[in-house]
Amino acid sequence: MARQEKMLSSSDYSQSLLSNLKKEQISSITDEPEKISTDSLSQHKKKPQKPIIFCEHCLDNQSFLQNTLIAIENSWHISLPTSGPLTNGHIWLIPNEHIVAITDIDDDEYEELINVKEKIVSFFKESYGKETIFAEIVRNIQECKHVIIECIPVNEEMNESCYGTVMQELNTADDEWTDNKKIILTRDQGIHGAVPPNFPYVFFDFSLKKGIAHVIENPRRFKNDFVINVLAENLGIELLYVRRKTSLSSIQLIRSEIEKKWIKFSLPS
Numbered sequence: 001m002a003r004q005e006k007m008l009s010s011s012d013y014s015q016s017l018l019s020n021l022k023k024e025q026i027s028s029i030t031d032e033p034e035k036i037s038t039d040s041l042s043q044h045k046k047k048p049q050k051p052i053i054f055c056e057h058c059l060d061n062q063s064f065l066q067n068t069l070i071a072i073e074n075s076w077h078i079s080l081p082t083s084g085p086l087t088n089g090h091i092w093l094i095p096n097e098h099i100v101a102i103t104d105i106d107d108d109e110y111e112e113l114i115n116v117k118e119k120i121v122s123f124f125k126e127s128y129g130k131e132t133i134f135a136e137i138v139r140n141i142q143e144c145k146h147v148i149i150e151c152i153p154v155n156e157e158m159n160e161s162c163y164g165t166v167m168q169e170l171n172t173a174d175d176e177w178t179d180n181k182k183i184i185l186t187r188d189q190g191i192h193g194a195v196p197p198n199f200p201y202v203f204f205d206f207s208l209k210k211g212i213a214h215v216i217e218n219p220r221r222f223k224n225d226f227v228i229n230v231l232a233e234n235l236g237i238e239l240l241y242v243r244r245k246t247s248l249s250s251i252q253l254i255r256s257e258i259e260k261k262w263i264k265f266s267l268p269s
């Protein structure tokens with residue numbers, strides 16, 4: 001049987017996903033769409049039980065990685081990637097609290113996130129002359145990992161080229177037998193509302209102008225470093241080389257360079 005390859009708008013996707021779940025998982029259904037989305041997805045709504053004791057990304061945790069911190073922006077903080085920067089200026093945007101997926105946050109928190117992302121887009125444009133690729137992966141909600149948004153400055157040509165590569169990779173990332181292969185084009189609205197809460201997903205956002213999301217049905221097809229691997233390959237970057245730049249002295253040097261540039265974009269003290 002020929003596989004269906006579809007590109008859907010986010011609202012189409014949510015509708016379609018809920019409809020599939022309706023067929024596969026729901027035995028009794030009300031005719032209230034909101035109730036369906038809240039109650040019927042019980043399989044995906046199990047809250048992670050793992051205690052958060054040693055999370056190095058929770059701002060108030062004693063294990064927090066203080067030496068990679070660049071700035072705190074309300075409920076978010078900006079840090080250097082511990083695995084080394086992919087490009088000059090590469091940073092992580094991380095919620096201060098232990099949030100597992102951006103699809104879980106409320107409208108106010110999402111608005112605050114968009115404000116910080118807008119600042120990062122301006123920061124890369126003015127300080128590096130680059131476009132911004134934001135990327136995040138939530139492979140498995142039950143793993144309860146602190147979500148990290150990669151923020152990578154790239155030139156305009158690479159930005160377009162990465163968009164094409166991401167589209168291709170996500171189109172071929174599903175199991176061969178999957179009929180529900182779907183790419184969600186989020187355009188400028190982002191991931192919030194495009195994928196229902198508590199579904200694992202991968203999301204690439206290109207300077208807040210266009211985005212590509214994909215629900216992860218089989219986490220084995222998506223490793224934790226999926227987004228970094230896709231982008232590194234497209235940018236022609238050797239990851240082993242990147243990871244060599246993570247000595248303490250390198251981190252201090254890179255951090256102080258970015259800190260100085262970020263000052264004019266940071267919150268007033």
Ligand SMILES: [Zn+2]
Pocket residue numbers: 052055056057058097098099146
């Ligand atoms: Zn955490």
